[in-house]
Amino acid sequence: MKKLRWDSVIFIILITILGLTNLLNFNKPTVSVLENRALKPKPELTINGLLTGDYFRDYEDYYSDTFILRDKLVKTSKDFQKAMAFLGPGITIVQSVDDIQKPQENNLPDQSDKNIGNEDNDIIPDPASTPSAQPDTSDDTGQTGQNGENASPENDEMPERDFGDDPNIGYYLVIDGKAVQIFKFNKESFEYYAQILNKYREMLDDSVKIYSMIPPTAGEFLRLKKYAGITDSQNDALSYLESLLDKDIVTVNVYDKLNRHKDEYIYFRTDHHWTALGAYYAYVEFMETKGEKPLSLEQFEKIDLGDFLGSSYTKTLDKSLEKNPDSFIVYKPYTKHEFFKYDGKGEHKADVIDMKYKDSLTDKYLTFISTGGSTWSVIRTEVNNGKKLLIIKDSFGNAIAPFMLSHYEEIYIVDARFYNKNVTGKNIIEFIEDNKIDEVLFCIYMEDVNWHKFMSGVEGLLN
Amino acid sequence: MVFSSLFFLCVFLPITLGLYYVIKNRTYRNWILIITSLFFYAWGEPVWISLLIISTLFNYYFALVIERNRGSWKEKASLTAAIALNIIILGYFKYSGFIVDNLNSLLGTSFEILRFGLPVGISFYTFKTISYVVDVYRRDVKAQPSFFKLLLYVSMFHQLVAGPIVRYKDIDDAIDNRVESFEGFNYGVSRFIVGLGKKVLLANTASNVASMVMGNNYSRLSVAGAWLGILLLSLQIYLDFSGYSDMAIGLGAMFGFKYKENFDYPYISKSVTEFWRRWHISLSSFFRDYVYIPLGGNRKYQMRNLFIVWFLTGLWHGASWNFVxxxxxxxxxxxxxxxxxxxxxxxxxxxxxxxxxLLAVLVGWVFFFHTDIGQALTYLGIMFGINTRPISSPEVSIHFLNNAVLIIVSVLACTPAASWIYRKIKNRNKENEAGIAETLIRPAINIFILILSIIFLVGQSYSPFLYFKF
Incomplete structure (x- = not known):
């Protein structure tokens, strides 16, 4: 052959054009709307980065993250892979795309730029170096990860989930346009949970009531005929847990309640969280457990915020989910109240139902008391009954708190991932005692119970 | 830098090709290859480029000493010195930590040693330089009088970091007298794309599915899951490594070099002996020519010689007992x-x-993939039903069915099926020399694979080749 064959010609042209367009594309994106995460920023040229080679690795990541038409191409590759599964049973098990996930609870639109810059700090509350366990940080920059990069206190990052930590979490089952997290019973996780709560019981005064509420994953309520057994029974796990808990810790059995309502819209299809309705049923169960009368749903103002594509979608990018978005409904509390968040920089006023997120397709769950990375927050209501509740929670607690307003004078909220002893100057026991809190509710999602790092954060609050 | 990265594909390669072909002069072209290759290596391994150059320098020197002192004691002494230095460098960077750890646990001591990350490609380029010096000693090839031309051989980015272990004598002539042709370029592009597809479309996907099927600990692994997992890993390692070799051979061809094949459909072997003639050929032939035969081959002490060769082959793959x-x-x-x-x-x-x-090889991979030998035994126990485990699980059948297409294509890619079909089509068009197969079918498939691979690359995070750590 005396000339270049046409595939060689296309090869050369294609790689050159792609190279040039990327070079000339000065307006590189910083966030992937599709994956709902910040893209790798352009690395800074430092001597150290050059010598260790980190600079080059980061640069390659940055290059592919900001590749021209990236979102479209990523989607095409997902669609192609999906199409290749035509021999399959119409069910897929997806390991979440565990790239750097955009923090779930913050990323306030007005400060998004700053967040992106800090995105790769991976602030994981390592059990050994949870901020509260670091005695040497006397200033208020508490959320410093062990990597030494400083993060300002309001840098409210959701710690990246380390799926390597436990092999059995982070898997999604996608079936009939619905994504649910698969639950794998891990005995040690539940023993650890019980051990931690028992420790709280031991350290707290007997007058303080402790409630344990574990929202199950939606997988439990899916009727799988052929593939039953793919998720372990969460009910069994909860019964096992109950046998380990101190007699004076009250279990709030949201499982049975949700199970009775499983045909209703209690979980999102495209997000791992419960809907406001699901959270309402959990609230009802909580009140009934305490022997109080719950409010009826009709008493709240119902607002429909429209379409929602949540975490399960952004993690799986599954087309069947995209075609079938959730509808997002919130119930606005009518009890007069004020909501304050506290971090190293002081007090910030916020909304229990935060309408800032109403137009976002993927971030709507943040509408529910987005505590961000604040160390603690409090809702002070007009109710003058002197009752004070502390909710130690993950994001599941956000949706339930707005229903509680008429029952308490003060509702304190602490997310184990963000509590910082340097801000409050006290551990959680002292915090409870000083604020004269008389009820503590643990509202921790089943998968977070299974996630050792999260639970060690809960344990770390005691130090 | 890895071949299967967008940066390599869209920045490094077009620039290198452009510079290379704009210039006509052979010497300048060689310089461009040296500079781009050093840049390629420095990208990610900036410090150890010094080691690469030092290593080339003393091998260059000793080879010349050998050639200029034939018959004198200096000839043998230089050979010994060169081999010893190569082995010391490789040993220090690759095995010192391992040796110290083992000594410490054996003697209950706590010696410490300065530890470095393994410089990329060191296992490959030290073998290349050893083969060079030995071949000069054996008069199989003349010593290279120009340092920079030897540096070109050692550092050439096509085969610098993960093989094949190209012998100097095979490209000696090509350094000065290679002929770049359209035919060679077309072949190179074709070969590169096939390798890219194997790596990006098949190997990476197989690896993802394998990790989902197997999980991190094996507490829930079923018998079928264990078999599916090791099958996927076997597909992955072959497609990954042979894909890399395809890309290396293809890149070489784009610049006028012809490298020997490194794989010859190993999974269709009819014995383990045959498997090793078909798997990573440049490595097994290295051990054959520079260890086994010098030790006496099958003429004397065959058992000992085999033992040494296979001990070293194992150890070459990593400083860990599971490889041994x-x-x-x-x-x-x-x-x-x-x-x-x-x-x-x-x-x-x-x-x-x-x-x-195939069974023998699959079992072998179980040891290969588990640095923890206890875990390897657990895994084998599950595969062969010694640990009481369920036959299968819903996850395994879901994964299997969803990835059936991938598995079938990957299995076929391990066999000569595609080239067999291609030849059939080609032979039917005898009247037309070029034929529809050559002018239409093959290029169309190439472009399809290329575009799909780029799309997949964008969606995949950084995934270095498996053989990078060796």
């Missing part, structure tokens, strides 16, 4: 085959000897 065990496993199998089993394999129907070989 993996090498010893093959030592035993090969001895078994040499003593009587090959004769049996020859007589039984080919399908049985193929199944035997």
């Amino acid at each position: 065990l993996w090498g010893m496993y093959y030592f035993l199998l090969l001895v078994l085959e040499k003593t009587f089993f090959l004769k049996v394999l020859d007589r039984i129907p080919a399908v049985f000897s193929r199944i035997y070989s």
Whole structure:
């Protein structure tokens, strides 16, 4: 052959054009709307980065993250892979795309730029170096990860989930346009949970009531005929847990309640969280457990915020989910109240139902008391009954708190991932005692119970 | 830098090709290859480029000393010095930590040693330089009088970091007298794209599915899951590594170099002996030519020689006992085959000897993939039903069915099926020399694979080749 064959010609042209367009594309994106995460920023040229080679690795990541038409191409590759599964049973098990996930609870639109810059700090509350366990940080920059990069206190990052930590979490089952997290019973996780709560019981005064509420994953309520057994029974796990808990810790059995309502819209299809309705049923169960009368749903103002594509979608990018978005409904509390968040920089006023997120397709769950990375927050209501509740929670607690307003004078909220002893100057026991809190509710999602790092954060609050 | 990265594909490669072909002069072209290759290596391994250059420098020197002092004591002394230095460098960077750890645990001491990350490609380029010096000593090739031309051989980015272990004598002539042709370029592009597809479309996907099927600990692994997992890993390692070799050979061809094949469909072998003639050929032939035969080959102390070769082959793959065990496993199998089993394999129907070989290789990969030997044994226990585990699980059947297409395509990619079909089509068009196969079908498939690979690359995070850590 005396000339270049046409595939060689296309090869050369294609790689050159792609190279040039990327070079000339000065307006590189910083966030992937599709994956709902910040893209790798352009690395800074430092001597150290050059010598260790980190600079080059980061640069390659940055290059592919900001590749021209990236979102479209990523989607095409997902669609192609999906199409290749035509021999399959119409069910897929997806390991979440565990790239750097955009923090779930913050990323306030007005400060998004700053967040992106800090995105790769991976602030994981390592059990050994949870901020509260670091005695040497006397200033208020508490959320410093062990990597030494400083993060300002309001840098409210959701710690990246380390799926390597436990092999059995982070898997999604996608079936009939619905994504649910698969639950794998891990005995040690539940023993650890019980051990931690028992420790709280031991350290707290007997007058303080402790409630344990574990929202199950939606997988439990899916009727799988052929593939039953793919998720372990969460009910069994909860019964096992109950046998380990101190007699004076009250279990709030949201499982049975949700199970009775499983045909209703209690979980999102495209997000791992419960809907406001699901959270309402959990609230009802909580009140009934305490022997109080719950409010009826009709008493709240119902607002429909429209379409929602949540975490399960952004993690799986599954087309069947995209075609079938959730509808997002919130119930606005009518009890007069004020909501304050506290971090190293002081007090910030916020909304229990935060309408800032109403137009976002993927971030709507943040509408529910987005505590961000604040160390603690409090809702002070007009109710003058002197009752004070502390909710130690993950994001599941956000949706339930707005229903509680008429029952308490003060509702304190602490997310184990963000509590910082340097801000409050006290551990959680002292915090409870000083604020004269008389009820503590643990509202921790089943998968977070299974996630050792999260639970060690809960344990770390005691130090 | 890795071949399967967007940066390599869209920045490094077009620039290198452009510079190379704009200039006509042979010397300048060689310079461009040296500079781009050093940049390629420095990208990610900036410090150890010094080691690469030092290593080239003393091998260059000793080879010249050998050639200028034929018959004198200096000839042998230089050879010994060169080999010793190469082995010391490789040993220090690759095995010192391992040796110290083992000594410490054996003697209960706590010696410490300065530890470095393994410089990329060191296992490959030290073998290349050893082969060069030995070949000069054996008068198989003349010593290269120009340092920079030797540096070109050692550092050439096509085969610098993960093989094949190209011998200097095979490209000696090409350094000065290679002819770049359209035909060679077309072949190179074609070969590169096939390798890219193997790596990006098949190997990476197989690896993802394997990790989902197997999980991190094996507390829930079923028998079928264990088999599916190791099958996927076997597909992955072959497609990954042979894909890399395809890309290396293809890149070489784009610049006028012809490298020898590194793989020859190893999974269709009818014995383990045959498998090792078809797998990572440049490595096994290195051990054959520079260790096994000098030790006496099959003429004297064959057992000892085999033992040494397979101990070293295992150890070459990593400073960890599981690789040694993996090498010893093959030592035993090969001895078994040499003593009587090959004769049996020859007589039984080919399908049985193929199944035997494949099984033997799959079991071998279990040791290869588990640095923790206890975990490897657990895994084997699950595969062979020693640990009581369920036969299958819903996850395994979901994964299997969803990835059936991938598995079928990957399995076919391990066999000569595609090239067999291609030849059939090509031979039907005898009247037209070029033929529709050559002008239409092959280029169309190439472009399809290329575009799909780029799309997949964008969606995949950084995934270095498996053989980078060796």
